Amino acid sequence: MPPLDHATPKGDDSLLIVLRPDATDQDIDHIVGRLREIGADAHVSRGKTRTIIGAVGDRIRIQQLPWEAFPGVDRTVPVLKPFKFVSREFQAADSVVDVGGVEVGGGHVTVIAGPCAVEDREQLFSAASAVKKAGAAILRGDAFKPRTSPYSFQGLEERGLELLAEAREEFEMPFVAEVLDPRRVTLVSEYADMIRIGARNMANFTLLAEVGRQDKPVLLKRGMSATIEEWLHAAEYVYKEGNHQVVLCERGIRTFEDQTRNTLDIAAVPVLHRLSHLPVVVDPSHSGGRRDLVAPLTRAAVAVGADGVLIDVHPAPETALVDGAQAILPHEFEGLMDQVRALAAALGRDVIG
Amino acid sequence: MPPLDHATPKGDDSLLIVLRPDATDQDIDHIVGRLREIGADAHVSRGKTRTIIGAVGDRIRIQQLPWEAFPGVDRTVPVLKPFKFVSREFQAADSVVDVGGVEVGGGHVTVIAGPCAVEDREQLFSAASAVKKAGAAILRGDAFKPRTSPYSFQGLEERGLELLAEAREEFEMPFVAEVLDPRRVTLVSEYADMIRIGARNMANFTLLAEVGRQDKPVLLKRGMSATIEEWLHAAEYVYKEGNHQVVLCERGIRTFEDQTRNTLDIAAVPVLHRLSHLPVVVDPSHSGGRRDLVAPLTRAAVAVGADGVLIDVHPAPETALVDGAQAILPHEFEGLMDQVRALAAALGRDVIG
């Protein structure tokens, strides 16, 4: 699919420019003149002491100018959102993303599960067999791991992808795997059914653009301190390059609370469903960072309306090379799937798998 | 109930004192000496370059000393939690709190609903009638309102409490109301079935101590930027004065995300259930601050395992004097109660009311 032409859509008042009480007529003329130069119109509304200028035209061009640097300007207030293709205004119907034959979005609950990192054939196959049996629809497992410490295990690399591809055949499940490096995007894309962008790379625009040029669906995690609006900007980066198969994944944000690794922003799911047509899944494993929280947070995700969940399952968490503290055991996952199905049924939703 | 004697229980290593690599023997002796002076023992563990002292004795006395100010000390690590009576270690069984005959805690789902502020008889009775009919068990409504702006409506005061008491008779529901001022605690306590401490007052220890001396149950909201541990400290303030009927209410914390008023920390519910025996309810209205989020966040709360929810219902939100933007309408509440019952049933829990 070719890149979309982002210049065409024009809106109405896309930005309000609020002037300072001491702004002069000359300041106003200067701003209005600058708006006209870029092909926009200005609605000037003069109050007793303050003037507000509504800028009408191409929102992208208007919002890019450094209005706060203009004499007389107090601040600006965007009326239209600065992202476009991923917004509900652009597409009213829910997007449904096809991951190797499995749907994500559109009201279903899709469970993605497996080990955080692929460690070896036995560990992967043991986990994959268990999650398949319990009802997961998509396998997770990473071959490249971004680690805070340079001394931690960094992944099996291509060998990991080969093992994931074998597991796909064996257990008839598509898989999702992370990519970290723009030079490896093609490689991961050739093996995986879905490419994952991790939280640390949500604002790695180089990587986003590269992934936007693939024809594999993308699972885009929220950055650790990204606002919802910035996250949608990142999705727009991928989307505008031509790749429209984007799924968002909420995984917690950084706050002062230290009982959990991150604070799961459960409200992000309904907020996103209102702002955007993209599916939203939740990661209860990495948000809490604790094994005992995986089940309750999964239940919350299904109840709040998430389109799916992404769960770490490991056959022997204490030997895990990555994030063992939050992985649940296969038999715990089985019990959790029962809860997922019961909740989905109570809400009239079906679980894919 | 008399205040508990908090000095008696002694633990084992309650604090680890980690020394700096350049700490001297004299520094170590000094610390050990100080521990002995307060009746504590010291376990000195010497490594090649660092020594760690484990302090054994009354955790309260030990943790109060300013160890970081002692020569040679790098930092301290508490092993035992600094709160006691509200901890699971002190009481393994769930506390169940009786609010005018209605139970909160112990696995049930208790729905508390009503207007944010009592505005007049008609508004209150209209809301109370609707929430009672739809299945709420406890009525909410405030007569004293803490407002960010000094120019906002501050509540009907005693007249509001009288109206709430009338509504209790009329609709056979106990009610919960907020108290702001230590000078009004007795007054609110005489009228209400449960006293609420709002988020702004979670660390108002003067008020907490006063409330701790009443024999009415207390609904203690989390402070806007309180850690879970500080929140349990606040509960301990109330508890140790002799009032053991404490219910915690999660209502969101402050983060950088601005799509919602606060970020609901849904994981706080299972975290608290592990740390404490107190019941935990969730406020989906004030956490999100948006009417459209009340239903999904309520569902998440029930699914995650909360002991109840606290919901703003107003017969005409656009005329509300306080927080109209987040109040749901009576008919919306009715639909939401159906969802609450369906979810509770799916999880094998019952809804009180």
Add this chain to the structure above:
Amino acid sequence: MPPLDHATPKGDDSLLIVLRPDATDQDIDHIVGRLREIGADAHVSRGKTRTIIGAVGDRIRIQQLPWEAFPGVDRTVPVLKPFKFVSREFQAADSVVDVGGVEVGGGHVTVIAGPCAVEDREQLFSAASAVKKAGAAILRGDAFKPRTSPYSFQGLEERGLELLAEAREEFEMPFVAEVLDPRRVTLVSEYADMIRIGARNMANFTLLAEVGRQDKPVLLKRGMSATIEEWLHAAEYVYKEGNHQVVLCERGIRTFEDQTRNTLDIAAVPVLHRLSHLPVVVDPSHSGGRRDLVAPLTRAAVAVGADGVLIDVHPAPETALVDGAQAILPHEFEGLMDQVRALAAALGRDVIG
């Protein structure tokens, strides 16, 4: 001074009401009608798909209505700030506050120093003597302490105030002391030259109103997670009751960073100087929570333009009953005062004392 009449000043566009694309003419009429009912005017600006209504009139009345609850409303944007008397627009000149003969504000650097809590005569006099000699202008010391743990030292109460009053005579320094309880405001006010509202009580509106009725200056600390705008609201509470002698004290905000107790928001000083005419001082002791940070943060405060600093000094920090880890020693304070004087001189400011 009598309470100010806050209803009179009217502005121009005080609030912009941004409608949703699907808002109807009926929605617009409804909003305009409601504005007229409260004596306000409406500027309706219709774009191709969105309408924006500018509300003109008494900002307080307009901003109190729950516009987000009206049909067709997307969101609102305040143009005028919701506080008034404490704003630069209300008073262009810097306020200078007189604390027992010592000025705070107006370009000078005023150093407030002393022990966190008054523990006994010897400790207080030792600290007071030292800070006086080194050049502090105002003595700090608390007789009532709000403590996170109910088991910590809570202050000497009235005996502490008596000791502070004795120290004032002995060392010829006015003193500032905290008040926690509205029932003790008169007591503290009788003894102290300046009343301090601690961070935990910044939004304790009951206490703020009481303090607003005293004729002693007030030192208002920022709440741990208060925005600058909320802080100015709190100052407005005090101010509108008739007490105009308010000094703001920045003491750090809560963030995810855990190397320091709080994150000192040094930019708050120039931001406040632009928004408000009130003096702003900085507390380098409680923001960092570490003795080694007191000197560098004090230097930063003076350089950024703060009107003063508030520093914990203790003759023997390791015996301190409160916050010993952050108190500096008398001789360290002496060295720090030299730095303060050198920096102030370099910037053309004078140090009072």
Add this chain to the structure above:
Amino acid sequence: MPPLDHATPKGDDSLLIVLRPDATDQDIDHIVGRLREIGADAHVSRGKTRTIIGAVGDRIRIQQLPWEAFPGVDRTVPVLKPFKFVSREFQAADSVVDVGGVEVGGGHVTVIAGPCAVEDREQLFSAASAVKKAGAAILRGDAFKPRTSPYSFQGLEERGLELLAEAREEFEMPFVAEVLDPRRVTLVSEYADMIRIGARNMANFTLLAEVGRQDKPVLLKRGMSATIEEWLHAAEYVYKEGNHQVVLCERGIRTFEDQTRNTLDIAAVPVLHRLSHLPVVVDPSHSGGRRDLVAPLTRAAVAVGADGVLIDVHPAPETALVDGAQAILPHEFEGLMDQVRALAAALGRDVIG
């Protein structure tokens, strides 16, 4: 310089493993056994109800195991920091980094200034000429820009680097420029005197490793929500690959305060100077995001002890393609340099340039 061998240094107790009250002897044996398998020793300290195990050996190997996933473990407490080469313990003396002949670190104040993005020859040369004349020592200017919106200006790319190289000749100043993409690291490294890693890429480990293999100094910005410890981890990534010329740049963290773009964590400077031997500079432009804050924040940075500042200067901010709102004008920069020199002199520091 070859990569360092990170496996050799061994410490003493590098991790404390705190067990749960219900941990069994079997749990303890299991943990001790696992420690021995990786060549570490265990100090078992048994209290009345809790046992603590001190792990002694290679901190890297010990801290990598998922101890929280082991039966009986409550939590772990690191005693030694997980980074090594960048710590003060590894190197006591300040690192001084040479940037094309200009020193950063070691007590001097080094001013880096110029436009945020290179837009064209005239803009760059005008800015460079002005900052050189006013006393800046290093030129800043980017040829690749990471932008939140995919529709914003992304930089002149190689043409920008050529212009920067020309400016270097013309004005005799080395320059620093950002790199975004591991595929361009060699390119940027060939042109620039110092490579900058932006806040969005602080945890882009692929990029860090690539930069760690260059022989140009690196300016490493703090991630928007990175803790100081994570930031030092990122520096360690670069350092351990053999590139020891690392300078840290504090640029504000994300908090709830919205008057500024980010909250400048001024305390990070002295905290880092204690933890690490690397130089630390401050970016007053991007932290505040407002032109009026650049001067006060620069003063605070110099006073707190920063090794330098990084300032956006633009000849015509209102035409700037990137971040115009925070750029100061050449004549403002000139006035600011006078303040920098006065403050540095007052503190006995010299300004390089």
